[in-house]
Amino acid sequence: MGHSLRLALCATVAATSALQIPFLNSPSRTHDQVAVQPSEKPLINSTAIQEAISGDRLLRRAEKLYEIAKLGQEEYNHPTRVIGSAGHAGTLNYIYEELLKLGDYYDISNQSFPAVSGKVFESRLVIGNDVPTSAAPMGLTPATKNKEPVHGDLVLVKNEGCQSTDYPTDVAGSIAFIKRGTCPFGTKSENAGRAGAIAAIVYNDEKEGVSGTLGTPSPYHVATFGLSGDEAEPVIKKLKQTKRVDAIAYIDAEVGSILTVNIVAQTTGGDPENVVMLGAHSDSVDAGPGINDDGSGSLSLLEVASQLTGFSVNNAVRFAWWAGEEEGLLGSDYYVATLPEDENQKIRLFMDYDMMGSPNFAYQIYNATNAINPNGSEELRDLYIDWYDEQKLNYTFIPFDGRSDYDGFIRNGIPGGGIATGAEGIKTKKEQEQFGGKAGDWYDPCYHQLCDDVGNVNVTAWVVNTKLIAHSVATYAKSFKGFPKRTTSVVSEAYVEETKYHGPRLFV
């Protein structure tokens, strides 16, 4: 695996040098040959590339993507582009074919990697006589024994269940009841399994429910639910009064490993030692076609990549379409983790574009700062601020907390940032004044659902943000003047401490 991986990674670089070195060394170079160089194209111009972005073209691509998502129907009974589905394979083919059409402007490479994917077919939790409405199986949870309901007493685990000594002996054969906090959900589930629990429930330390994931599978993981603090409270009270509470837990699920693919395209022109990088994720969740999440970002990138071919660039531009984002940033993590140090240093910055046209949108900028994030992250943040200001558009800051594919870059010292338009967060009154739409509703009412279809994008917002993506590419493809040089690849403690997400789901 290590080998094929290395090859895929270096493909871009190798191909670039192969194209350039013979040309530069050629002693028989004539004026005629110089005249047909691609640099005859005008140098990238932000205004001009922004003018080329059109809502019609984006919308046509969205319609195409929805048709592709329908390929997932046979296996999933509804359109989806989740990794491993025909809808995702179709998405990868579409991106690849569209890039091939752009001729030799780009070197395209595939990076194949193993991805853990989990599927929950059915689940049910009954505590005493109640069916808690907030009970949600954790991502990548295994099934209960024999995919059958299990019955047992709830046993309150001490502290936050991060140490084996927190588990009383009567957890064996029972259902561990564990408080959220301190260590990842996966560690709690593993500890419960080692202590002989038949299932585990992690209850929130806040009122609401927990949408979490166990992360990397362990043979000791047991079937695990998340539960809201509200619904846990009466249960904890009873258990503390040493009253007996029994429960029935049932999860029918499968966790498996598949191969999936990141697609990376880099301009053959421009300085490959100073790379402008940007990415979006090619996959959706299994519940739906993912046209806003993240069909929108993926198609924005494709459109910008396509319009960029009208220009020459000073710095190389590298586009990435990540797979397995929804399973926990698998593709982008893998990409950064396997980058040799000298390749890491060539990436001057990484820009993340996930969910560009939420129907009840806000123009959101990740609050990336140089105090906590690699030097340059704040300059990128300020580029977005300046642009919205110039367009006389309002914007808000949102936490830069590991929810999307920038995470691996920041953790490996590469400056990063990005923009978004909102997922399952609730629009405030103030934001309604700033952006229109409806206060009290989710920014994307179809987030991670079947209705994330072509009707689930606000084309106005999508066009605005695609122009901003084009502007970000144009700015850095032209020059890194005033942008901090790369230094360390060391991760800041402060970032790690503040990060509770790894992808769309909480892991701790």
Ligand SMILES: *[C@@H]1O[C@H](CO)[C@@H](O)[C@H](O)[C@H]1NC(C)=O
């Ligand atoms: C960039 O493009 C715009 C619009 O097409 C044009 O007005 C402007 O002169 C161009 N700028 C440069 C420096 O070429």
Ligand SMILES: *[C@@H]1O[C@H](CO)[C@@H](O)[C@H](O)[C@H]1NC(C)=O
């Ligand atoms: C890269 O992946 C795409 C999408 O799966 C596929 O169509 C293409 O043939 C692959 N190319 C190579 C060189 O493997």
Ligand SMILES: *[C@@H]1O[C@H](CO)[C@@H](O)[C@H](O)[C@H]1NC(C)=O
């Ligand atoms: C942005 O992050 C900085 C550094 O963490 C913090 O001081 C500031 O309050 C944040 N701003 C907003 C608007 O969230």
Ligand SMILES: *[C@@H]1O[C@H](CO)[C@@H](O)[C@H](O)[C@H]1NC(C)=O
């Ligand atoms: C920006 O927000 C203010 C309210 O804070 C609002 O009055 C104004 O119309 C908004 N501007 C735009 C372009 O929506």
Ligand SMILES: *[C@@H]1O[C@H](CO)[C@@H](O)[C@H](O)[C@H]1NC(C)=O
């Ligand atoms: C998209 O947002 C704009 C600006 O808020 C609004 O005027 C328009 O009606 C929205 N479009 C749709 C289809 O909701």
Ligand SMILES: *[C@@H]1O[C@H](CO)[C@@H](O)[C@H](O)[C@H]1NC(C)=O
């Ligand atoms: C960040 O970059 C700026 C501008 O290049 C430089 O002056 C500053 O010393 C850098 N800060 C750190 C902590 O490296």
Ligand SMILES: [Zn+2]
């Ligand atoms: Zn997403």
